[in-house]
Amino acid sequence: MTGRDGGADLAPIGNSPVVILVRPQLADNIGAVARAMGNGGLFHLRLVAPRDGWPQEKAWRNASGADRILDNLTIHDTVAEAVADLHRVVATCPRPRHIVKPLLTARGAAAELRVICARDLRAGILFGPERAGLDNDDMACADTLVRYPLNPGFMSLNLSQAVMVMAYEWWTADDVTLPRRLMTNETAVATKGELDNFLGHLVAELDACGFLRNKPKRPGMVRNIRHLFERGEVTVQELRTLHGIVTELALGRRQRGRTEKDGDAAAD
Amino acid sequence: MTGRDGGADLAPIGNSPVVILVRPQLADNIGAVARAMGNGGLFHLRLVAPRDGWPQEKAWRNASGADRILDNLTIHDTVAEAVADLHRVVATCPRPRHIVKPLLTARGAAAELRVICARDLRAGILFGPERAGLDNDDMACADTLVRYPLNPGFMSLNLSQAVMVMAYEWWTADDVTLPRRLMTNETAVATKGELDNFLGHLVAELDACGFLRNKPKRPGMVRNIRHLFERGEVTVQELRTLHGIVTELALGRRQRGRTEKDGDAAAD
Incomplete structure (x- = not known):
């Protein structure tokens, strides 16, 4: 001592x-x-x-x-x-x-x-x-x-x-921490239904802007977009942000009076 | 560099x-x-x-x-x-x-x-x-x-x-070391048969010196001695040493001309 x-x-x-x-x-x-x-x-x-x-x-x-x-x-x-x-x-x-x-x-x-x-x-x-x-x-x-x-x-x-x-x-040796978690703080991991709701919103806007107008390719493109978002756990908060991004991008496009043709480059 | x-x-x-x-x-x-x-x-x-x-x-x-x-x-x-x-x-x-x-x-x-x-x-x-x-x-x-x-x-x-x-x-994460081994170096862990062989030697000498002369208690005493030696992995080298210890102790006792009565205290 x-x-x-x-x-x-x-x-x-x-x-x-x-x-x-x-x-x-x-x-x-x-x-x-x-x-x-x-x-x-x-x-x-x-x-x-x-x-x-x-x-x-x-x-x-x-x-x-x-x-x-x-x-x-x-x-x-x-x-x-x-x-x-x-x-x-x-x-x-x-x-x-x-x-x-x-x-x-x-x-x-x-x-x-x-x-x-x-x-x-x-x-x-x-x-x-x-x-x-x-x-x-x-x-x-x-x-x-x-x-x-x-x-x-x-x-x-x-x-x-x-x-x-x-x-x-x-x-x-006495610890029970899971080897992998998602830090989500005040939000939570979104359910598959919440993710599907966002993907529905995104696809509707992609249809509206012409990004998905190639009918034979459309199902595969929609699937690939889904694969990207399904890959990691997405939070409820992130889905809200994504909804906002899609809404604002679509709105901006409409306000600037663009036509469906402008979607061409991105669709390649 | x-x-x-x-x-x-x-x-x-x-x-x-x-x-x-x-x-x-x-x-x-x-x-x-x-x-x-x-x-x-x-x-x-x-x-x-x-x-x-x-x-x-x-x-x-x-x-x-x-x-x-x-x-x-x-x-x-x-x-x-x-x-x-x-x-x-x-x-x-x-x-x-x-x-x-x-x-x-x-x-x-x-x-x-x-x-x-x-x-x-x-x-x-x-x-x-x-x-x-x-x-x-x-x-x-x-x-x-x-x-x-x-x-x-x-x-x-x-x-x-x-x-x-x-x-x-x-x-x-890439290591395959067993969590518990016995370091045995130039010797090896004894088999149950080798251990039994030593216990046979020990019990024979304990019979000869009178340590086990209480007939009703004898089976339990033999079992308890076995429990002690069975508890850990014993090596072949250690068994050789134990055989030597038992032989020498018994020989010393016989050379000093002791009788069976001297075993009393240890048998309690």
């Missing part, structure tokens, strides 16, 4: 895993880790033997408001001490090792951690120091390893990025 | 989306973005009007070897110019806006981008400046919005973290 009083009003969300940074080197990274944890709804942070001691003002400066997470972290001398009260511990492990342990992807780990936490067990996630990663003794304190699927040609992952991926997967 | 000649041997992997940073402010972040792109197998980077000009030595220092990505990036005056040769553009959009556009999660976007790129279309992903994010004119250049599911109580995401999540999802 440092007594600082700034930052966002972060608090634990349910029973969530503890993030344990083992021998972290850079205070900047510790701050960035706190920020990433906040993004993904994690709160509990433990540091094992931070290289430059603790607290470090730079961490708070780099946490972008995740102060509460830093205010509440605890310091430990050894990994064994940091995990002593936990029931399950997963260790991030970027490089293959000669260890016999279950190996999960980040997504697989997030799903398991959700189950573990839902059972009211306490879980932790170990992250190694910036350069070397966790050593074999550190990993012996974990029951499970986690390796992210990433470009094998460039696996050098920043510490806070590693925490970000895990925090993101933790949040996403 | 800066003529630098360091870093990892990164190159484009297939047809992958272009990352477009709109008015980025900090060279450190641009370097961190390049590193995150390398992690996720992205290569093409474009900068629109970087605040402090370009090139910036700090970006290369912060890229941790993703130099090739910085060496090959291009600079553009406007978003419209940066996306002119692309067929599809998605824009990251952390905050709700009054825009009618399809809205995807990061995972949904990655899946769609994989399909777009497999069709040999050129795709791009817009990321806004550090503080303000993309403005409404920027977003009008995109066909689709992307919003990550993250803690709504703390959405302030570092620029390179935002790119990391998208790059990670891009890589993961």
Whole structure:
């Protein structure tokens, strides 16, 4: 605790895993880790033997408001001490090792951690120091390893990025957002009937102005216009705008006293 | 191009989306973005009007070897110019806006981008400046919005973290790693028969030393021991070790001339 009083009003969300940074080197990274944890709804942070001691003002400066997470972290001398009260511990492990342990992807780990936490067990996630990663003794304190699927040609992952991926997967594992929606704000997606009503209006004006006067081609042209408007979800508001555009274009044409012949170019 | 000649041997992997940073402010972040792109197998980077000009030595220092990505990036005056040769553009959009556009999660976007790129279309992903994010004119250049599911109580995401999540999802969308494996290295998971063979050895020695001499309780005790060893996947190597442990413990006991009575405490 440092007594600082700034930052966002972060608090634990349910029973969530503890993030344990083992021998972290850079205070900047510790701050960035706190920020990433906040993004993904994690709160509990433990540091094992931070290289430059603790607290470090730079961490708070780099946490972008995740102060509460830093205010509440605890310091430990050894990994064994940091995990002593936990029931399950997963260790991030970027490089293959000669260890016999279950190996999960980040997504697989997030799903398991959700189950573990839902059972009211306490879980932790170990992250190694910036350069070397966790050593074999550190990993012996974990029951499970986690390796992210990433470009094998460039696996050098920043510490806070590693925490970000895990925090993101933790949040996403419990998220029900549809993978695709249409942002419609104060309007709504139009029904097929509302779309058909607009297409009727458009075709009537295209008949009136002569755009569709080629009788053999007319059914195909009408169908192609329909295909364009059917392709995406159109909103009620957009249909109102389209009705207005058609009305105004037709009116302008009529007011300028144009004849059907002027429609020729557009009909090609 | 800066003529630098360091870093990892990164190159484009297939047809992958272009990352477009709109008015980025900090060279450190641009370097961190390049590193995150390398992690996720992205290569093409474009900068629109970087605040402090370009090139910036700090970006290369912060890229941790993703130099090739910085060496090959291009600079553009406007978003419209940066996306002119692309067929599809998605824009990251952390905050709700009054825009009618399809809205995807990061995972949904990655899946769609994989399909777009497999069709040999050129795709791009817009990321806004550090503080303000993309403005409404920027977003009008995109066909689709992307919003990550993250803690709504703390959405302030570092620029390179935002790119990391998208790059990670891009890589993961084409990844077939099983969510759970057992790292076994030079050994293999034992079959049920091999496990049964060990349990037979163990039970025989437990009979011999008297641990199982309570006849009514014996079947349940044997079953409980089996449950423990059946719970996780045991390797062939671990079974060899367990056989050795049982043999040595039994031998030591016999050599010390102990009687069956010494088994009492452990049998409770």
